[in-house]
Amino acid sequence: MQSYKELSKEELLQKKIQLEEEYKKVMSENISLDMSRGKPGADQLDISMEMMDVLKSTDNLVCEQGVDCRNYGILDGIKEAKKLLADMSEVPVDNMIIFGNSSLNIMFDTVSRSVTHGVMGSKPWCKLDKVKFLCPVPGYDRHFSISEYFGIEMVNVPMTVTGPDMDMVEKLVKEDDSIKGIWCVPKYSNPQGITYSDETVRRFARLQPAAKDFRIYWDNAYGVHHLYEDDQDYLIEILEECKKAGNPDMVYKFCSTSKISFPGSGLAAIATSEPNLEEIRKHMTIQTIGHDKLNQLRHVLFYKDFDGMIDHMKKHAEILRPKFEMVLTILERELGGTGLGEWISPKGGYFISFDSMEGCAKEIIKKCKEAGVVMTPAGATYPYGKDPHDSNIRIAPTFPNLSELKKATELFALCVKLVGVNQLLENK
């Protein structure tokens, strides 16, 4: 397709009239769709329904350690659940703690604990004048919300196709001891679907932070969420790399089954070094009597082992693949070559990241909304909700069904063109 940027004013005006007519037509359809949220569709939840039946009233619900899972006992997870999630996380079982239903909650509590109690003997962050976190952008809004809630200053680090700009990360953490953390979604990143390269991971592991209490917040939310069986990204394992690099305590690795079994009713876990685990357990001993062991047992009995989970993930992929491909096909068909936007084709994860021309994202999302399609708010992928280029838009193709998704993506592409043409006209 011809680049819109090369069109004359007259050609653009003609496009504008045509696009506005199309938009008016869609408006009259009174559609109401949602492409804003990284939620599994109902068909994805259906494939886990047999998990409802694995615990029965007649069963003996004693775990491997001989503890009755119905009663108090076992603070950090039953052994078989640790095994399952350790295999999923590619870490030794002894490095795992199983929590409740939300890895976000673990991250929040980890930051909260650092604020009130410091990190392995460091000064509590609430006693410091300034605490900063590095935030690869675009990134996950809920990470940024946690930082903001605790008054942690966020520093943007641009993403590249191999992960965050590591020159910048290395320099900043080495120079500034108020930098205490970095938020990472290292595999099929939110929102771009980028997987950190081997070199990026190794450079992370070899960081030389000025702050002893600097930690990498490694949110491996999409570690097993491939779209293709024969074309997968591979991420090297950071705990082991950190150990090899002489930084064994530098990383907290988070995972959950929220998008494997049931969001809100899954298992979440942290993997980290023994000294970090010791500190976490000390905190947990005060905070709770332990998490839901019956739900842990339920997951173990349903998946049996990590192989069972891999088979299960193939079913998710079968449902998600056509959705991702439909969005990408429409984007290519409607916007390819127009110069109105760029996007990445991810091989897994939950999102497609779209970059419009500078200064267009808010207006595109507004236009979509007016015509009945809710997108993630512009700016959401940046700290403080402020995208300096007003360009990044997160597309979440998982929740709508295929026909809804087609309609929503076509409207989105139409809005990109309409807003793009208007901007180009303004500059003529």
Added chain:
Amino acid sequence: MQSYKELSKEELLQKKIQLEEEYKKVMSENISLDMSRGKPGADQLDISMEMMDVLKSTDNLVCEQGVDCRNYGILDGIKEAKKLLADMSEVPVDNMIIFGNSSLNIMFDTVSRSVTHGVMGSKPWCKLDKVKFLCPVPGYDRHFSISEYFGIEMVNVPMTVTGPDMDMVEKLVKEDDSIKGIWCVPKYSNPQGITYSDETVRRFARLQPAAKDFRIYWDNAYGVHHLYEDDQDYLIEILEECKKAGNPDMVYKFCSTSKISFPGSGLAAIATSEPNLEEIRKHMTIQTIGHDKLNQLRHVLFYKDFDGMIDHMKKHAEILRPKFEMVLTILERELGGTGLGEWISPKGGYFISFDSMEGCAKEIIKKCKEAGVVMTPAGATYPYGKDPHDSNIRIAPTFPNLSELKKATELFALCVKLVGVNQLLENK
């Protein structure tokens, strides 16, 4: 029985020989029993086993609000779960937030939030030189652990048969604005089984704390845990009383189903005023995507309504009644009139509180342990683990079966006598 205090030295020496022989005999039996923990017995868990079957793989798991409970959505609990726990807590449904599996976790997070963010606009506690909590004693060790973990200074307030010494509570909170909270187990208190009188509750509601961010931490853990159908304690409802007294925001009321359904796999909740709830929701929005709605649904489907829960509690009572009665019978038979200890016969809850002669508790527990019976450590019922009288012992009769409990209580009574005789002899 004759008071040991009236015995002559010779009589005491004779007793001592006889008691030491009995003790030696028990030692030779190599028993190994545990009366330390407020855990339900396996037979109590059995009565909830049908909860395993209420959600089926073929079910439509949509809640009243039309939300698919298997997916993300609903931060503060499904409506029907709120209703069930609101009825249990005797509060309006709109005053409830359902959390995860642990009310202790809610309390911890409530204190943690106050430390990092203050309370409804007050200065965060981490910015204050000193924060104090009042602790009715004897009380619940896990409350004290939370205070200690956050560096909150604890001030003992003696319990009376009608609840904490309210003259002292009123005076202290009025005079000292560093007092930010008080830990209460108002019904069938841990460990004494005391229920606060109407006047006590009303005096709580009418407190005039110097600190605007003072809150009553009302841990109603045993609100429906009666032992007798026809002889129950009654606690008036504090939220309503606080509202009437013009202190609507002064109380956080906690509850859980840990000792109703399954410890660790139940539901926990907070009930408080709308402004407090608003602050909690703001925090939750950052902390989590929401708690386990499937488990909420499971509880609602199993109990149906509060009447169903009351029926269920009768089954617990049938199991627990004989255990409590056995302990009380043995205490009365072995120690009644001896002057070696005092205890209260509770009408509900999970514990029997025993007060030995001053300076004997540690030694009694040591003697029990040497003979194979583990009791809650002496001092555990006091802040910092320090019982100034070395007198209070918490007996937890729920977990052992009846024959174990008989053996353990008889040994306990024997140790009370042995240690008592020794102490009396020392003072002769």
